[in-house]
Amino acid sequence: xxxxxxxxxxxxxxxxxxxxxxxxxxxxxxxxxxxxxxxxxxxxxxxxxxxxxxxxxxxxxxxxxxxxxxxxxxxxxxxxxxxxxxxxxxxxxxxxxxxxxxxxxxxxxxxxxxxxxxxxxxxxxxxxxxxxxxxxxxxxxxxxxxxxxxxxxxxxxxxxxxxxxxxxxxxxxxxxxxxxxxxxxxxxxxxxxxxxxxxxxxxxxxxxxxxxxxxxxxxxxxxxxxxxxxxxxxxxxxxxxxxxxxxxxxxxxxxxxxxxxxxxxxxxxxxxxxxxxxxxxxxx
Numbered sequence: 180x181x182x183x184x185x186x187x188x189x190x191x192x193x194x195x196x197x198x199x200x201x202x203x204x205x206x207x208x209x210x211x212x213x214x215x216x217x218x219x220x221x222x223x224x225x226x227x228x229x230x231x232x233x234x235x236x237x238x239x240x241x242x243x244x245x246x247x248x249x250x251x252x253x254x255x256x257x258x259x260x261x262x263x264x265x266x267x268x269x270x271x272x273x274x275x276x277x278x279x280x281x282x283x284x285x286x287x288x289x290x291x292x293x294x295x296x297x298x299x300x301x302x303x304x305x306x307x308x309x310x311x312x313x314x315x316x317x318x319x320x321x322x323x324x325x326x327x328x329x330x331x332x333x334x335x336x337x338x339x340x341x342x343x344x345x346x347x348x349x350x351x352x353x354x355x356x357x358x359x360x361x362x363x364x365x366x367x368x369x370x371x372x373x374x375x376x377x378x379x380x381x382x383x384x385x386x387x388x389x390x391x392x393x394x395x396x397x398x399x400x401x402x403x404x405x406x407x408x409x410x411x412x413x414x415x416x417x418x419x420x421x422x423x424x425x426x427x428x429x430x431x432x433x434x435x436x437x438x439x440x441x442x443x444x445x446x447x448x449x450x451x452x453x454x455x456x457x458x459x460x461x462x463x
Contacts, residue, residue: 187274189245195267196240203239203374204261208306210372211239217371218246221302221382224364225328228252231298234291236313237306240267247302248275256295258282286313290320298325307332307376311351314385319397321358321387328364329383336363336381348440349411350404357393357400357444360386393448400451407439407447414438422454 192213195201203209212218221243225233229251238244238257241264247255248271255278257268265283272279282294287309291301301324305313310331317324331339334347340361341347355361364382369375403422410418416425416435428435431449433442442450 187245187249189270189274192240192242195270199240199263199267201240201261201263201267208308209237209239209261210304210307210374210376212242212304212371213373214371215242215246217367218243219250220365221304221328221330222246222250222252224382224384225250225300225302226326228300228302231300231325232256232295234258234295234299234301234303236286236301236303238268238303239264241271243302243304244268244271244279248278252278254278254280254296256280256282256291258284258286258289258291260285287316291317292320292323297323299323300326300328302328304330304380307335310335315351315354318355318358318387324387326387327383327385329385330367330380331383332376333366333379333381336383339383339385343441343443345440350401350408353404353444353447354397354401355385357391357395357448359388391448393445395448395451396455399455400447403447403450403454404439407442411439415442419450422450427453 203211228247230253233247233252233255235244235247235255235257238259244255244257257279259268259281262283268281272281282289291299301317337347338349338351339355340363341352362384364384367380367382369377369379406422407415407418414436415428415433415438418439419427425435427450431453433446
């Protein structure tokens, strides 16, 4: 016997997926959420979503999409590359007239700022295979967003919020924390998904800072962190040799025997400023 439709006349997700033949594809990083309590919890975690634009990446058959609309999203833009999901999402669109806009395309090639109005929030169960690339791309224009409520693999969530001295601390930690406040909200077991992934997932709140944590040029900061963490077991005097080595470290007031995972975000920004100022000449 079929389950009853929801309050907006929408059929249960399992029926929709079966009717449209939307099997999750590994190549697209798809893992669908059926648990309405969980999707509503994610939607509520995004805060006030009535004003401005909510952007969802990879809605699939529309589980989280339904929850966002149910929880009051005034305008929801859903970006989906899988054409198989279009018909299911059009059903959600019809159930919430004038509130859901579908953009069929690759989120890696679409700038959400260009198709939305402020205040903007991205709320999504991200495809795991492109989650980091998507986030770093959005943070190129971090000041255009009010916040992000995103689901990642727990391993990535650990890296996002890791502190100096922790094993998960690395380039991603530095860049994201330099630009944003990061807070893990809750974990989601693999059993909540169809098909279940091999890892636990985490929902993370990311809120852009009014100003970066410390002055620095982003591209230069990325060069410094790439060099430092690219040889994270080495002392900084060795890993940063291409950028100036001990001379650079001396100008920044950082001991050359320290290692990348020991430095704070502010110290990495200080190194980036010294590189930008031309203090770190190649060679040492």
